[in-house]
Amino acid sequence: MLQNVKKDSFIELGKFLSQFSLDNSQQNDAVQHNDRFFEAFETLLALSQSHNGWFTKEQVYFAVNSWATALTETNLDLWLSRYDFSKVETKTVGLILAGNIPLVGFHDFLSVLISGHHVLVKASSNDQHLIKFLANYLIVIDKKLEESITFTDGKLENFDAIIATGSNNTARYFEYYFKDKPSIIRKNRNSVAVLNGNESQENLVNLGEDIFRYFGLGCRNVSKLFVPEGYTFDDFFNAIFAYQDVIHYEKYANNYDYNKAVFLMSNFKLLDNGFLTLKEDSSYSSPISSVFYEFYEDLETLRNRLTNDQEQIQCIVSNDLISHSIPFGQTQKPQLWDYADGVDTLEFLISI
Structure with a gap:
């Protein structure tokens, strides 16, 4: 009662x-x-x-x-x-x-x-x-x-x-x-998206929501993309253009300018659309205004890696390429039973 x-x-x-x-x-x-x-x-x-x-x-x-x-x-x-x-x-x-x-x-x-x-x-x-x-x-x-x-x-x-x-x-x-x-x-923890090149325009627009909501500050924000060998980012950049106004927020713009400058001074190769940089990097945690990406050869190897790295990952976004993944655009809309880090908070509270 x-x-x-x-x-x-x-x-x-x-x-x-x-x-x-x-x-x-x-x-x-x-x-x-x-x-x-x-x-x-x-x-x-x-x-x-x-x-x-x-x-x-x-x-x-x-x-x-x-x-x-x-x-x-x-x-x-x-x-x-x-x-x-x-x-x-x-x-x-x-x-x-x-x-x-x-x-x-x-x-x-x-x-x-x-x-x-x-x-x-x-x-x-x-x-x-x-x-x-x-x-x-x-x-x-x-x-x-x-x-x-x-x-x-x-x-x-x-x-x-x-x-x-x-x-x-x-x-x-x-x-x-x-x-x-x-x-x-x-x-x-950080969240990742796994793409295979068959994503629709709507999927990629929704992926922008997963990246830019809360300016990327949350552990459920996508900070890393896994893409197949030979993937080009043209469709991705076209889709996320809808989020271009993010650069008008001073704190975000300052981070964009600073992090881009740091990357360029270090001679890192970047993809850039004026409000988001993409950098090839094996890390999961990218700075604000940047998303890391990494190429994969086959999905089975990638699935094993993500399983091994699960303690670093909050959410995985894909079109069912990875089991238990979240649909595009849904990372910042968790249900009450979607527990942080996969730890059942109520089960813990009942047990103490």
């Missing part, structure tokens, strides 16, 4: 978020507490880029709309039906959240609360306003949640388990510091 009560609160939150769109936000009289929260949230969304220069209105509204779509009764029921929460003993779970994209840590926040635990949140300074606003809305919906939600700006203390997200360097610190606690420690 506890999950049902909390589920209802998140359904109400989803209804609240569904009122907001980039072009035409509209109040729905059936949504609770609009008198207190609607205009305040619109103001916060308008200010988001002043809090974090990467959080443009388009990107923030996309994140909000994604959560509005996810937080429906149908989705929550489908997600939660897979688990038995009957033996959960309430613990306090610490969260150390990333701040690379808007509301990136909200899934962990949701998971801890919906599983019956208390959450102790250390939000990133790059994304601390949105999640606190949504937490306040939830508390007004259900006053009992106030006992279950705590934010801290200081050192995490008095917790029973931890979910921490950071770089590979910070992950080593987390693993040492939290070695005596049940934990999920997330490291750097």
Whole structure:
């Protein structure tokens, strides 16, 4: 029953978020507490880029709309039906959240609360306003949640388990510091796309969404292309021309200019269309405004490599060339049951 009560609160939150769109936000009289929260949230969304220069209105509204779509009764029921929460003993779970994209840590926040635990949140300074606003809305919906939600700006203390997200360097610190606690420690991951030259124009346009959404800052953004020997990028460049406006954002443009200059000074061969560089490179992690590519001889060898490197990879995009791959254009639209790093967060929370 506890999950049902909390589920209802998140359904109400989803209804609240569904009122907001980039072009035409509209109040729905059936949504609770609009008198207190609607205009305040619109103001916060308008200010988001002043809090974090990467959080443009388009990107923030996309994140909000994604959560509005996810937080429906149908989705929550489908997600939660897979688990038995009957033996959960309430613990306090610490969260150390990333701040690379808007509301990136909200899934962990949701998971801890919906599983019956208390959450102790250390939000990133790059994304601390949105999640606190949504937490306040939830508390007004259900006053009992106030006992279950705590934010801290200081050192995490008095917790029973931890979910921490950071770089590979910070992950080593987390693993040492939290070695005596049940934990999920997330490291750097990147996403890749596997092409065979038979992709449609629509596929390649959608691949641009996987590359440019959130300016490529997320672990689900495609940062590496695998293409067959002899592949030419003409169709790819024609398709992604639709995303050319990305260069008008100053922070992205600065990264484009800087990274291109670094590559050229190092005498690297580049393909360039004026807002994205392509560089042949075996690494998975490309800098902002650049995508790496690598040629493959046969798909079976590539499948084996991707399997061996799975701890470095978040998503694989293809037209079913690789098993369990994601369709083009869908990397930034995960379902509630699409867990980061493939680690089932709810299963972990039930077990602690």
